[in-house]
Amino acid sequence: MQGMAQKKKNGKVLDFIERVGNRLPHPYILFLWLCLILALISLACSMAGVSVVNPTNGETVLAKSLISKDGLIWLLENLLSNFQGFSPLGLVLAMQIAIGFSEKVGLLTTAMRRAILGVPLWALTATVLFLGINGSIASEASIIVVPALAAAAFESVGMHPIAGLLAGYAATNAGFTACVIVAGTDVLLAGVTESTAQMIDPSMTVNATCNWYFMFVSVFTLTAAGVFVNKKFIVPRLGTYDPTDGEGVDAVESSAEITPVQAKALRAAGIFSIFYILLFAILVIPSGGILRAEDGSILNGPFIKGLVPILMIYFILVGVVYGVKAGTIKNSSDVPMLMAQALEGMTGYIVLVFVIAQFINMFSYTNLGMIIAVKSADALQTAGFTGIPLMLFFILLCCVVNLFMTSGSGKWYIFAPILVPMMMMLGYSPAFAQIIYRIGDSTTNAITPIYPYIPIAIGMAKKYDKKFGMGSLISMMLPYSIAFLLVWIVQMIIWVLFNLPLGPGVSVFL
Template sequence: MEHAQHRPETIKDNRFLSWVETTGNKLPHPFLLFVYLAIFVMVISAVLNYFNINTYNPKTAETYPIKSLLSGDGIAYMFTNFVKNFVNFPPLGTIITVMLGIGLAERVGLLSTLLTQTVAKAPRHLLTFFVFIAGICGSIASDANYLILIPLVAMVFHSVGRNPLAGAAAAYAAAGAGFDASLFITVGDALFAGIATDAARIIDPDAYVSAVDNYYFVASSVFILAIVGTLIIDKVVEPRLNNLHPLSTMIKERPTAEVNMTAEEKTGLKRVALFTLGYFAFVMALVLPESSALRNADGGLIPSPFLKSLVPFMFFYFLGIGIIYGKAVRKIEKVEDIPDLMADSVKALATTLVLFLAISQFIAYFKWTGIGNLVAFEGAHFLQSVGFDGYALIISFILITCICNIFMTSGSAQFALFAPIFIPMLMQLNIEPAFTLAMFRIGDSSTNIISPMSPYFSVALVYMQSYKPELRIGTLMATMLPLAIGFLVFWTSFLLLWTGLGLDVGPGVSMYIN
């Protein structure tokens, strides 16, 4: 009878999910999408040039014609600047540098050990909360966060007599819906900052967005999201799953929660902790003196060479802890192992580098033709005419982002599409580029867990099916939906409160430019 009562709802869910999946599958590969967009910019620039449409230079307050990419000058520009557009694309060097460091720490097993121990050793009454803290901050481990955390948390929940399906849901929500929040500076921070910088330079050639320009807000968001996620899992999701799929129906035997470390892993973590303290003291010694070369001309830190040097500081830190831990666990036995492991970590960036080749050309064309300024100027006027400012603007932008995120789950691809349009447009309304990025983070994260387009949607389903083989996509969607909505509502509300209190989202970065 239970299955008969829930069948209509499942069919309805599946029809909706089928529509989402079919629609999403019609989107081209992100690389091809930006190739098509670059071609579109070529054609539209020629059309606008033919009709003598003028664009606006916000720096000089002058107007000038849209430049055609299909003219002699345009064709010469595309061919002579093809390599330059790619090589000078701001996120390119940043993400490779950061990944060389973080990738080494991941390859020697340090990040997975930290994730495992954080969850397995958590007090039972704080288990869900620790899962969310670990999962949200685990985005520093990139894809490994999903692959390690979901089965681990399901097992730990099961071992302490809680529903493993709820554990898997909590881990998936933390890793997916909280992806763009963290207590650490991540590869994503560096990547988004680079794309935002390139987009902001459509309006201001001297614009710069750093990897820490959202840090105050995203670091505080970790605790808000962990509390919200804990309440939804413990009060809504797990009671519902206990009714529909009680613990007694799980096909796996109840395991032990103990996840022991080897002596080498314990030694490695102790050495990493000591290195972290020493490295922090070293950085403070470089930065604290008022005469430090890493401070600005006035002796301050906002802005300063130090903030612009965070990427190399991150690189050397992760390189250091990766080498120390790798030697302790014998993943690094000779010096030659270090560059080999670093090279292996960069292989994971192959897809991103291919995508960057197309994105860099699209943004460069958008900027060179003057279409970026035109869209920014006219779009800003439209938003002003309909009265979109302040809270209405924040809510509208986040909703647009989260809806698009269901169909385009690559955050870098979506931001590369949004940034050259929305960042210049909102700069015309006096909105800081870094604040636009803060809004984007909320929409880009919240709906990750309800998108069948996400590769980890099926990963989460498979892990859950290891406990309940008859589980279907509709059950997963119904389980994750309260978490997606909860994160979206409370995270947006938190940004509105943050803005209302006049707090900076990062060092020296508020909502408004002036």
């Protein structure tokens, strides 16, 4: 009876979270409301004469009202330029063209199938987790592909397929932001971070590689944590798999097959990748390499600064190689057509960016970002609430907010104007503020009831267990989310204590 009461209590909590989340307006409308609220706050602060002293140059910074003659003129003169000058937009679209193209020709899906279905039993769980965590390379497509293939792979070796599905789902969601290479997420977040960091220091630049080292290590620490959770919590709870419990798995099994043509195309793509890597090794590794800086270093050279374009070119070229061999590209006109298709899902993002760009620039115009940062930093320092406790507070805050608002970039647009300047005032780099946000934003993705991919994951699981529902999914995702959060916090503390580089030329502290 006590167990039933606990289940009912948990169900009420989940129902409450789902109700609240469903009542949130569309992100576009949400940011319109935020713009209105910001305008009213700016008016109140301006009338009250709120100001701070910028500690970097000693100048007095006054709050400026958007609801004023000057504010109205500024908005009319900058409405279009705010949108046109929004730096993350071009980078995100360019990366989506390249990576989306590779996805459209079938390269990424086939590569995942080969990687998951071709490993020995002892390494299967680790492989699923490793590929899922790196799935952000393929954007959100990995959230669908990896769990389905992992379930088929686990069943083929006599393991419970739902254990594989859950490992893949946890990796692609709770570990979404980690990756061994720079991905679209890095590009998107860095652009926002740079825009908000320039509220404090207009000369500040934030490269897409600013979190690379930290996230590279994260892939391996999270993989290890996921293997532990799967072995100690998930597999024992699921018990022995009975195929009669499900609704049929033909769709998943057929999706795991790789044709001889796809195998040949994948082999050709692999050969091309080797030559591509060798080419840049020749351009970078020698002391006189043309992609080194004038001082001979790699970190300050064009290789690091041009890493995003290098990756874009790679995904396009390797996609062409695969597509020609696989027959998904039949003539040259197919290439731009598939690139255009890769952008079809970005129209909503472009519309959303228009109002987000206004919010970011309005925040900057009012000087509220600087004012909040300075006053918050002073208050926290006075209260002694700084350092690691402050970091943990913001991580947990992001975790909670993520339960009600699933858009990672959308939340960063809200948090960045406050968190980045405030952390800079406390002596931390913008890149480190971005790390704090990424940890909190990722870990609770897998347990968010309003997450759009939860119904898809449940539908996959029902093929193996007809009784599997949202409660089953979230209860089995909790150990993953908690483990990933704890591992990431420990890793973050180690980085702070030893002031390890977060990325090329980027430290924890300013």
